[in-house]
Amino acid sequence: MNSYTSWGRYPRSHPAEVVPLSWISRIPDFNQFSHPVLVYGKGRSYGDTCLNDGGVLLDSSGLDRFIQFDTHTGVLRCESGVTLQSVLRLSLPDWFLPVTPGTQFVTIGGAIANDVHGKNHHRAGSFGCHVRSFELLRSDKGRVFCSPEENKDLFAATIGGLGLTGMILWAEFQLKRASGPWIECEQIRFEKLDTFFELSAASDENYEYTVAWLDCASAGHKLGRGIFIRGNHSSAGPQDSHGPLPLPGFEAPEMLISRPTVRAFNWAYFNSQFRESTRNRVHYEKFFYPLDRVAEWNRLYGQRGFLQYQFVVPYQNREVVAEVLDLIARSREVCTLSVLKVFGSVSSPGLLSFPRPGVTLALDFPYQGQPTLDLCERFDQVMKRNGGVVYPAKDARMSAESFQTYFPQWKELSNFLDPRFESDFWRRVTPTNGNRQ
Amino acid sequence: MTRRVLILGATSGIAQETSRCFAAEHAKLFLVARDPQKLAAVAEDLKVRGAEAVETHQADLNAYSDHPAIINRAASVWQGLDAALIAHGSLPDQALVEKDSLVLRDALDTNYFSAVSLSMHLATVFEAQRSGVLAIIGSVAGDRGRRSNYVYGSAKAAIATFAAGLRLRLLPAGVKVVLIKPGWVSTPMTEHLPQNFLYISAQKAGRGVYQAITSPTSVVYLPSYWKWIMAIIRSVPEPIFAKLKL
Ligand SMILES: Cc1cc2nc3c(=O)[nH]c(=O)nc-3n(C[C@H](O)[C@H](O)[C@H](O)COP(=O)(O)OP(=O)(O)OC[C@H]3O[C@@H](n4cnc5c(N)ncnc54)[C@H](O)[C@@H]3O)c2cc1C
Ligand SMILES: NC(=O)c1ccc[n+]([C@@H]2O[C@H](COP(=O)([O-])OP(=O)(O)OC[C@H]3O[C@@H](n4cnc5c(N)ncnc54)[C@H](OP(=O)(O)O)[C@@H]3O)[C@@H](O)[C@H]2O)c1
Numbered sequence: 068m069n070s071y072t073s074w075g076r077y078p079r080s081h082p083a084e085v086v087p088l089s090w091i092s093r094i095p096d097f098n099q100f101s102h103p104v105l106v107y108g109k110g111r112s113y114g115d116t117c118l119n120d121g122g123v124l125l126d127s128s129g130l131d132r133f134i135q136f137d138t139h140t141g142v143l144r145c146e147s148g149v150t151l152q153s154v155l156r157l158s159l160p161d162w163f164l165p166v167t168p169g170t171q172f173v174t175i176g177g178a179i180a181n182d183v184h185g186k187n188h189h190r191a192g193s194f195g196c197h198v199r200s201f202e203l204l205r206s207d208k209g210r211v212f213c214s215p216e217e218n219k220d221l222f223a224a225t226i227g228g229l230g231l232t233g234m235i236l237w238a239e240f241q242l243k244r245a246s247g248p249w250i251e252c253e254q255i256r257f258e259k260l261d262t263f264f265e266l267s268a269a270s271d272e273n274y275e276y277t278v279a280w281l282d283c284a285s286a287g288h289k290l291g292r293g294i295f296i297r298g299n300h301s302s303a304g305p306q307d308s309h310g311p312l313p314l315p316g317f318e319a320p321e322m323l324i325s326r327p328t329v330r331a332f333n334w335a336y337f338n339s340q341f342r343e344s345t346r347n348r349v350h351y352e353k354f355f356y357p358l359d360r361v362a363e364w365n366r367l368y369g370q371r372g373f374l375q376y377q378f379v380v381p382y383q384n385r386e387v388v389a390e391v392l393d394l395i396a397r398s399r400e401v402c403t404l405s406v407l408k409v410f411g412s413v414s415s416p417g418l419l420s421f422p423r424p425g426v427t428l429a430l431d432f433p434y435q436g437q438p439t440l441d442l443c444e445r446f447d448q449v450m451k452r453n454g455g456v457v458y459p460a461k462d463a464r465m466s467a468e469s470f471q472t473y474f475p476q477w478k479e480l481s482n483f484l485d486p487r488f489e490s491d492f493w494r495r496v497t498p499t500n501g502n503r504q
Numbered sequence: 505m506t507r508r509v510l511i512l513g514a515t516s517g518i519a520q521e522t523s524r525c526f527a528a529e530h531a532k533l534f535l536v537a538r539d540p541q542k543l544a545a546v547a548e549d550l551k552v553r554g555a556e557a558v559e560t561h562q563a564d565l566n567a568y569s570d571h572p573a574i575i576n577r578a579a580s581v582w583q584g585l586d587a588a589l590i591a592h593g594s595l596p597d598q599a600l601v602e603k604d605s606l607v608l609r610d611a612l613d614t615n616y617f618s619a620v621s622l623s624m625h626l627a628t629v630f631e632a633q634r635s636g637v638l639a640i641i642g643s644v645a646g647d648r649g650r651r652s653n654y655v656y657g658s659a660k661a662a663i664a665t666f667a668a669g670l671r672l673r674l675l676p677a678g679v680k681v682v683l684i685k686p687g688w689v690s691t692p693m694t695e696h697l698p699q700n701f702l703y704i705s706a707q708k709a710g711r712g713v714y715q716a717i718t719s720p721t722s723v724v725y726l727p728s729y730w731k732w733i734m735a736i737i738r739s740v741p742e743p744i745f746a747k748l749k750l
Contacts, residue, residue: 087695089517092541129517129692132545133552145552146545157553 071124074111074365077372077434077463080118080491089129091146091236097206103489104206106234108177109150111170113375114463115491116181116229122489125234127176133157134237141242142199147176147235154242155351163245163300163351165197169406171356176235181460182227182420184410186276186298186355192413193422195226197241205233206487215416224483227417229459231493233485246302250276250354253297255344256337260291260389264426267409270297276354277409282337283395283402283430284330290392293407294340301348326401368433373403376443377429377458379410384453385426391446395430398442404431419480421458429461440464459492470496506556507531508585510578512565512622513592515542517691518641520549521710522589522717527553534578534585537592538564557582565592566613568621575625587637587717588626590619594656595693601655608655615659620666627670630679637680639717640667644687644725647734650750660685664723671722684716686726687733 071082083102088094097104105119107126118124130148137143141162143154151164152171158164168183177183182195191197200214203225211233213222225232257263263279270277274297281293358364365373380387388407395402405428412424432439447469450457456473457465471477477497509526511519514535523533527550535550537543540562547558559581563570579585596611619640630636645653646660664683671681688694688702689709704727712726725731740748 087692089692090542090545092539092545132549134545134548136552 071107071118071126072110073114073117073463075113075372075374075434075463076365076368076370077374078115078118078491080115080120082119082124083121084123085126086123087126087129088148091130094125094204094234094236097204097234097485097487100487104487105490106147106176106180106230108148108174108180109172111168111173111177112181113373113461114459115495116459116462117177118491119489120491127174127234130236135239138162141244142239143242144237144239145175146237147179147201148174150174151178158242159245159351160247161245162242165241165243166191166194167355169356170359171352172359175238175240176230179226179235179238180228180230182415182417182422183460184422186278186296186408188413188422189271189277189409189411190275190413191243192411193227193415193417193420194240195415195417195420196413197243198226198416199239199241201225201238202236203233204236205485207485208233210236221483223416223418224480226415227420228480228483229419229492230490231480231485231488232483233488246300247304248351249301249303249305249348250298250351251301251303251346252349252354253344253346254340255295255297256292256340257295258289258292260385263291263293263295263407264385264409266295266297270295271409271411273299275299279407280336281392281405281407281428282333283392283405284326284333286396290396291389292337294337298354303348305348305350329401329403371434371436373431373433374439374443374463375429375431375461376446377427377461378446378450378455379421379423379425379427379458380450380453380455381425382409384455387449387453387455388426388428390449391428391430394442394445394449398438400432400435400439400442402430402432405429418476418483419459419474421456421460423456427458429458459496462492465496467496467498507587508534508582510534510536510575510585510588510626512536512574512588512590514546514560515539516591516593517693517706518686518689518709518713519589519591520546521707522591522713523550523555523710524553525711525714527551527555530554530556532557532559532582534559534561534581536561536563536565536574536578538562565618565622566610568618571618571621571625575622575629579629584633585626585629585636587639589713589717590622590638590640591713592618593641593643593693595653596656598653598655611655612659615656616662616666619663623666623670627674627679631674631677633679634677635679637682637717638670638674639682639684639713641713642667642683642685644685644730644734646685648738648745652750680720680722682716682722682724684713684724684726685730685734686712687730689726 100123102122104123107117107124110117127148130146132146134144151173167185178194182193184193203211276298279293279295407428509531515537533555543560547560551558594614601608642664643660645657646664667683686709690703691706716724
């Protein structure tokens with residue numbers, strides 16, 4: 068029943084073999100396979116970083132054991148297939164994830180390989196900032212312990228290393244103190260992007276989590292309106308919360324994802340917040356993972372799947388956000404979700420990490436063939452003019468030339484690749500990379 | 505009350521999930537498995553997940569002579585035992601057991617004789633204690649012989665009959681014997697088989713086993729709809745069943 072697709076379900080890719088892993092002590096020798104290998108976590112990457120067409124996928128979901136948890140210091144060591152959800156179930160009410168993406172169905176291995184970020188990037192940086200050590204299994208070197216002190220180059224290459232530097236067997240990371248599962252959350256309507264940037268700047272200091280939902284279906288003078296969301300952990304108990312979700316979780320059948328319905332939905336969501344600002348105490352799952360409430364919502368996009376385009380541009384070039392929204396408004400593409408955030412300056416140890424200071428915008432589009440790809444290509448042109456970078460974990464289509472412009476460090480990463488590891492993504496963005504094709 | 509639980513075949517996919525349920529209630533766990541590395545990994549996991557104490561014992565459960573020592577140790581570390589789960593098993597290659605008597609014997613040892621021997625020793629302990637739960641994992645495969653796995657199925661049928669008798673023997677002592685019959689479960693045992701929609705996760709199965717141990721039941725199908733599936737399968741007349749090629 069398991070299908071090994073990526074979250075966007077585009078492109079389709081067919082591994083020659085899938086090997087379920089259940090024990091760290093029983094991982095097969097990667098050299099025994101005649102095809103290149105890649106670890107598959109939970110497939111929550113949107114594009115093709117977790118795919119290996121014609122190759123071997125090593126399914127890590129059976130490596131779901133904890134190894135050590137110091138409840139005084141919050142240092143947790145676990146196998147790489149443990150999910151963020153399992154960590155939270157174990158660690159709360161005293162400890163919380165240092166960084167979490169917008170879904171809890173992500174493995175620790177995946178969180179490191181893409182060096183994921185969350186709503187607290189302005190405070191905490193990316194996941195890799197909180198990793199203390201891990202052990203890699205490589206086809207050429209066997210087991211290698213990596214930390215900021217030992218094998219530090221391989222440590223840095225693996226954080227955000229797109230799963231290509233070998234298999235992460237287990238990892239140790241630092242949780243952060245929490246005061247229970249509740250988040251004090253505030254939502255503020257804004258009518259234009261400038262207001263968003265003002266709100267964001269004013270909130271960085273006193274709010275641990277900030278993000279905004281943009282009404283991506285409006286054009287003209289409504290362009291750039293949205294809802295700004297900020298929050299902090301709360302030590303108080305539960306409170307009935309009937310306000311709108313921090314982000315919309317849409318529960319519509321496939322054919323409803325069309326331009327008019329998406330516009331209606333965005334209109335309704337924006338206007339569901341009657342007052343200019345509301346305050347709620349919400350459960351962390353509702354705050355961080357609203358989309359997880361609809362299992363496999365990615366299937367709503369039907370057979371063709373969908374794309375996400377996430378970029379970051381330097382703060383001084385933030386007018387790029389409006390430029391991109393304008394490109395969407397003038398295209399025939401339907402943007403179903405758009406999320407905006409200002410990243411902070413905490414830098415990651417990762418060599419190829421995506422998060423960096425600036426403004427990040429993530430946009431979902433149903434895949435409608437060439438026109439959708441063309442629009443993304445136009446975004447890429449804007450990025451290159453403005454020092455922007457596109458997030459590989461979300462990408463299924465950028466050209467080799469674009470990738471290499473965004474990530475000139477890719478050549479350095481090449482030195483750390485496991486000779487047996489490959490992904491669809493890597494073959495796509497480094498086609499001329501020696502004999503690996 | 506902290507439960508003291510013995511898990512035989514503690515590295516099984518299903519048993520690990522059952523043990524996690526016990527760990528979450530801070531039980532004390534005595535784990536027996538044959539592979540020391542796997543056993544250590546499971547023990548660490550269960551400690552982190554809240555088990556108050558974890559003891560491990562490495563043994564090949566087809567070595568019958570070790571059985572008394574294993575059961576004695578498990579029953580004495582914490583002065584008594586509240587529950588024991590017999591979870592080890594193997595799904596032999598049917599074509600191979602048809603040809604190779606040693607493989608056949610090993611399959612029957614693993615899926616039947618060792619479980620019976622362990623149960624006998626546990627029965628003595630529980631009977632003397634006048635309390636305890638003995639849980640054995642059988643299988644829906646034991647409900648009717650099928651072309652594809654009748655050797656495995658026959659061992660699971662035998663263990664079901666054994667459990668039914670033992671249940672009656674231990675009834676006066678207040679000891680519960682529960683037989684759990686899972687349908688298809690995604691674990692290492694079945695990972696080489698093509699999966700279908702009737703497969704459930706090891707987590708779901710393991711929780712079902714935990715519920716069976718901690719509630720007053722004697723025979724449990726996992727999930728419960730297998731009871732009806734198997735009732736139908738048992739009632740299909742032989743000539744038709746033969747044509748179904750199951
Ligand atoms: C609803 C939703 C919201 C999201 N929100 C965010 C967000 O806010 N921020 C963000 O950064 N991302 C976000 N993401 C993306 C997601 O967090 C990342 O793609 C993440 O890496 C997925 O983890 P996974 O376990 O599913 O790994 P997969 O997608 O299966 O794999 C990702 C990569 O990790 C590698 N990998 C996995 N395990 C190992 C291992 N053990 N050893 C070596 N390599 C390994 C794979 O080879 C692959 O290259 C979101 C995704 C979804 C679906
Ligand atoms: N999976 C299913 O679909 C299914 C369906 C119905 C019933 N069951 C039953 O459920 C039980 C658990 O199986 P599972 O699905 O969890 O499969 P599993 O993960 O393969 O577990 C089987 C376990 O038995 C252990 N084992 C086998 N022979 C042993 C021996 N001689 N000594 C000690 N340990 C031994 C194995 O140890 P190693 O790890 O060292 O190999 C393994 O841990 C079995 O009784 C099985 O028959 C399973």
